[in-house]
Amino acid sequence: MMEVSTLTTVAFYLASAMTLGFAAIVVTQRDVFRAAIALAGSFLGVGILYFVLSAEFVGVVQILVYVGAISVLMAFAVMFIQDIASGSRPAQGRLIGAAVAVLIFAALAFTVYNTTWSSMDEITDPVAVAALTEGFVEVGTGDDLTIAPLGFADPDELVVENGGVLVDSTPAVGVLLIREYMLAFEIIGLLLVAALIGGLLMMRDPSNKDEIETGGASV
Amino acid sequence: MTIENVLLVSAALFAIGVYGVVSRRSLITVIMSLELMFNGVVIAAVAFSRFTPAAALLGDDPLTAEAIRSALTGHAFAIFVTAVAAGEAALAFALVFAMYRGTESVEITDAAEMKN
Numbered sequence: 001m002m003e004v005s006t007l008t009t010v011a012f013y014l015a016s017a018m019t020l021g022f023a024a025i026v027v028t029q030r031d032v033f034r035a036a037i038a039l040a041g042s043f044l045g046v047g048i049l050y051f052v053l054s055a056e057f058v059g060v061v062q063i064l065v066y067v068g069a070i071s072v073l074m075a076f077a078v079m080f081i082q083d084i085a086s087g088s089r090p091a092q093g094r095l096i097g098a099a100v101a102v103l104i105f106a107a108l109a110f111t112v113y114n115t116t117w118s119s120m121d122e123i124t125d126p127v128a129v130a131a132l133t134e135g136f137v138e139v140g141t142g143d144d145l146t147i148a149p150l151g152f153a154d155p156d157e158l159v160v161e162n163g164g165v166l167v168d169s170t171p172a173v174g175v176l177l178i179r180e181y182m183l184a185f186e187i188i189g190l191l192l193v194a195a196l197i198g199g200l201l202m203m204r205d206p207s208n209k210d211e212i213e214t215g216g217a218s219v
Numbered sequence: 220m221t222i223e224n225v226l227l228v229s230a231a232l233f234a235i236g237v238y239g240v241v242s243r244r245s246l247i248t249v250i251m252s253l254e255l256m257f258n259g260v261v262i263a264a265v266a267f268s269r270f271t272p273a274a275a276l277l278g279d280d281p282l283t284a285e286a287i288r289s290a291l292t293g294h295a296f297a298i299f300v301t302a303v304a305a306g307e308a309a310l311a312f313a314l315v316f317a318m319y320r321g322t323e324s325v326e327i328t329d330a331a332e333m334k335n
Contacts, residue, residue, distance in 0.1 A: 008220060009220045012220040012225075016228045019228065019258075020231055020232060020235065023235045026235075026251055026255065027239030027248070027255075032248060035251060036247075036251065039254070042255065042258070043254075043258065046262060049228070049262060050262075050265055050297075053225065053266060054269060055294050057294060058298060061297075061298055061301055066258070070305060073308060074250075074308075077312050077316075081315075081316075096241060097237070097239075097241030097242035100238070101234040101235065101238035104237055105230050105231060108230035112230065117271060118272060120271070125276070128276050131287050132287060136287055169294065176294070176295050177295055177298065180285070181295050181299075188303070191302070192302065192305070195310050198313070199309045199313040202310075202313040202314060202316075202317050203313050
């Protein structure tokens, strides 16, 4: 049976409240700088949520990329654009926006509660359960490659509780990224370079002819 | 903490993001709300990875390391979405600055001038 400890449940509700509370501030606060700070708080809450869901690597990536980079980018954007002091006024479509948001949430909630989700308990192979929850090593060579759960020399002695995915998932995610998703991983690198160059091109002042002709090396 | 709870949080974050995108006038807050929507979707992917079994682990096939790792596909998905969102945020702010230089405004109603 899949059990979740009380501490995990408390952490889950705290992280959820933090995420949704700060998110509500982001979309209602008129002061854009305060909205940017609240956004960082919301991202941090999502990062904690990933840790609670035993996705440690995703949690660290979330904190590095969102809290560390994107929030700073937002703060810089707010500071660069001076007349932001007038604040972010709500558009006319405020009521329509609220109606659309409530409808989307209602539809999603209806689907969530009317779907029979398959459970981790359906995995019956004890070796699979132990490998999932405790980690595993590969044994054998070539065609005889098989896996053994960590810490259990004799598979007959396995007594494990199915707690979900790997307790220490980071090494497995790393292997997953560079084996099964190698091509996607490379393309993401290409995409980030394209975004970097595109961003620089768009940021350049078109009236500054000198910069274009000398390739940026202004004298 | 069940999969329903986590998916509800994900849906709520997505809905808050939708409200922000539709109801705000400043482009910067619209981009912030877009990032909230991205996060809502990624929470759902990680929740599926955590609570539902991978198809490769349910059959009678011999257990392989690939089958165990396929339980973590949601994590890989989350990392790819995060990378795309980071690139998107950088490009979106470049567009906002380009618009600000041309029109001295970052309000969405003035963005129609970009057509000309």
